[in-house]
Amino acid sequence: MALTEEALLERIRSGKLVEGPEYATERYLEGLKRTLIVSADTELISAPAYFRAAQDAPNINAYISATGIIQDELGHAHIAYRLLRDLGVDTDALVFEREPKEFKHPYAFDVPLETWTELVVANAFYDRAGFVLLGDVYRHTSYAPWKRALVKVDREENFHLRHGERWMEILAQDPDKKKELQRAVDWMFVLTLEWFGLPDSLKRHTDQIAYGLKGLTNDQLRQEWMKTAVPLCERLGLRVPAHYEPDLGQYVIDVPFPAEFDAEKKQWLFEKGPITWDQVLARWKARGPANEELVKAIQRGYERIRKALKA
Amino acid sequence: MEAKLMEALCEVLDPEYPVSVVDLGLVRGVAYEEGKAKVRLTFTSLGCPCTEIIKEDIRNRLLQVEGVQDVEIEEVFEPWSAEDISPKGRLILLQLGVT
Numbered sequence: 001m002a003l004t005e006e007a008l009l010e011r012i013r014s015g016k017l018v019e020g021p022e023y024a025t026e027r028y029l030e031g032l033k034r035t036l037i038v039s040a041d042t043e044l045i046s047a048p049a050y051f052r053a054a055q056d057a058p059n060i061n062a063y064i065s066a067t068g069i070i071q072d073e074l075g076h077a078h079i080a081y082r083l084l085r086d087l088g089v090d091t092d093a094l095v096f097e098r099e100p101k102e103f104k105h106p107y108a109f110d111v112p113l114e115t116w117t118e119l120v121v122a123n124a125f126y127d128r129a130g131f132v133l134l135g136d137v138y139r140h141t142s143y144a145p146w147k148r149a150l151v152k153v154d155r156e157e158n159f160h161l162r163h164g165e166r167w168m169e170i171l172a173q174d175p176d177k178k179k180e181l182q183r184a185v186d187w188m189f190v191l192t193l194e195w196f197g198l199p200d201s202l203k204r205h206t207d208q209i210a211y212g213l214k215g216l217t218n219d220q221l222r223q224e225w226m227k228t229a230v231p232l233c234e235r236l237g238l239r240v241p242a243h244y245e246p247d248l249g250q251y252v253i254d255v256p257f258p259a260e261f262d263a264e265k266k267q268w269l270f271e272k273g274p275i276t277w278d279q280v281l282a283r284w285k286a287r288g289p290a291n292e293e294l295v296k297a298i299q300r301g302y303e304r305i306r307k308a309l310k311a
Numbered sequence: 312m313e314a315k316l317m318e319a320l321c322e323v324l325d326p327e328y329p330v331s332v333v334d335l336g337l338v339r340g341v342a343y344e345e346g347k348a349k350v351r352l353t354f355t356s357l358g359c360p361c362t363e364i365i366k367e368d369i370r371n372r373l374l375q376v377e378g379v380q381d382v383e384i385e386e387v388f389e390p391w392s393a394e395d396i397s398p399k400g401r402l403i404l405l406q407l408g409v410t
Contacts, residue, residue, distance in 0.1 A: 061363050068360020151408050159326045162364060 012212045017144035021087055028211050032143055033087060035213050037094070038104045039137075040080030042130065044095070045105040046073045048297035049290065052112065053119035065163055066119065069127075072156045079149045086145070096302040100295035101287050108191040110288025111263050117171060121184040123164025125192045125229060131157040132224045133196075142212030165232060172236040185238050187266040192229070193242075194258060196222040198277050226251040263288045312343040312378065319376050320350070323368045326361045330403050332369065336395025339387055346380040348373045353389045362386075 008025050011018075018024050024032070047070045054070065057063035081091045108126060113119050134157065138150040171177040197203065200219045208214050216224065226242055230251060233240045241255040256274035261267070261283065320338055321331045332338055332352075340351040350369060354362055370382045396404070404410070 064358055065360040065363065068358070071360075148408065155327045155407065159361060159364075162326055163360075166364065166367075 009210060012142045012210070016142075017147065018142050019144050027207075029087060031207060031211055031213055033084060033089060035137075035208070036080050036084050036087075036146070039134070040077050040084065041103045041105040042109070043073050043077035043080060044298060045103060045109050045294050046070075046126065046130075047077070048294045049109045049113055050119060050122065051297075052290075053114060053116065053122070056114070056116040056119070058116055062116070062167075069123065069160050069163060072160065076153050076156070079153065083143075083145055083149065092302075096299050098295075100292045101285075103291070103295055106195045107284045107288055108188070108195055109294065110291040111187075111191065111266060112290040112293075115180070115184075116167075117177065117180045118184045118188070120164045120167035120171070121181065121188050123160050124168055124232065125164070125188050126195075127157055127160040127164060128229055129192050129195050129225055131161060132221055136215050136221060136224075137213075140212060140215030168232070168236055168238075172238070178237075181236075182238055185233060185240060187261075187268065189229070189233075189240050189242075190255065190257065190259065190268055191261070192225065193222060193253065194280065196225065202277055223250055313341050315376055316341045316343060316348050316350075316373060316379075319372050320369065323365075323372050326364045326368075328404060328407060328409065330396070330400040332365060334397040334400030334403075336391060336397065336400075337365070339389055343378075346378065347383055348376065348379045348381070349383045349385065351385050351387045353387050353391050355391050357388070 003023065003025055005025055005027060008018075008023075008028060011023075018028070021029055050066065050070050050073070054063060054066035057066055081095065084094070085091045106126075106129075113122055131154065134150055134153055138147060138154055141147050141150075168181060171181050197218045200217045203218060209217075230240055230242055230244065242251050242253050244250070245252045255268070255270045256272075258275055258277060258280045260269040260272050260275050260279075262269060317333065317338070320341070321333045323332050324330065325332065325335055335355070337353055337355070338350060339353055342349040350373070352366070352369070354365070359365075366384050369384060373379050373382045
């Protein structure tokens with residue numbers, strides 16, 4: 001007997017987990033796949049993005065730490081693609097044959113990370129965003145195979161955060177490096193705020209939350225991120241465009257948000273005032289300067305092997 | 312004093328998993344000499360990405376032990392294998408899905 005939407009929602013509401021596709025409806029599976037693709041693409045594309053900047057590592061131990069993180073990220077991507085494959089998705093086509101613009105990773109990764117300083121800020125900011133988002137999935141997901149897989153992922157992301165924070169501390173002690181750090185924070189902080197997506201006033205999560213694919217809303221997750229990212233920067237004497245407002249019991253963003261971004265110069269054009277989320281969505285859809293380079297870095301080997309096999 | 316140092320090291324956890332560096336089998340000896348704590352330390356692999364963080368955590372923890380003014384960590388690079396993990400460490404890892 002086919003499972004009805006109502007029966008599935010009732011099971012999820014009572015806290016039961018979905019063990020596999022045979023216990024879910026088409027609608028649930030479509031939502032799950034969409035969520036998993038975003039997660040898998042994000043982990044995958046972070047690898048070439050981080051690898052590029054890792055070339056600027058100040059010493060061999062730092063380089064090994066960075067490549068260790070990259071290896072973790074590829075492992076996390078593998079977990080999410082494997083779950084997709086178990087759901088019947090052709091993951092080879094997904095990874096190796098999709099156009100760069102069709103990838104679903106956050107726009108932030110399409111803005112190239114070019115220095116060690118930018119890499120460690122990415123570890124402290126972007127990996128923190130991943131940690132917040134996946135932590136929410138871990139606590140709330142109704143899809144049991146994903147929940148089990150995330151235990152390991154969360155542990156590893158912890159190390160990435162620690163690595164980023166530790167290096168930000170080291171760099172902040174040198175006046176020249178601190179300026180570089182501030183410059184990276186200036187463009188990366190707001191880009192990470194954007195990562196969490198449309199504000200709750202514009203986005204309805206009813207399906208995602210009802211089906212137990214996520215627990216918190218975009219605005220709540222953005223707050224979660226600021227809760228630890230802002231104090232970190234304040235402790236290191238770095239300026240961030242957000243502060244805690246005790247009366248509201250939450251963090252407030254001090255610049256026009258969302259805003260126009262010059263991706264080539266890595267600069268926010270706050271003086272132009274806030275823009276609409278439709279404009280942000282258009283920028284995301286067009287993707288950023290490093291998009292093709294990053295995706296091609298992943299697809300290159302596959303294309304070569306395919307050509308060699310045909311010859 | 313050596314026992315005190317080992318006790319303190321049992322509180323230093325691996326940066327990824329909540330298993331101590333002692334249960335992981337990384338500590339290959341401790342000694343104490345005139346205010347200086349000496350640790351012989353190996354890593355799970357030559358390419359361990361966490362060497363700096365582990366050493367930093369060990370140093371910070373041992374400096375809190377009364378009588379320790381200085382910490383010397385010698386990287387011995389003795390071979391390590393999963394056999395070196397204590398039964399307690401193994402149990403914790405198993406619960407996290409690491410086998």
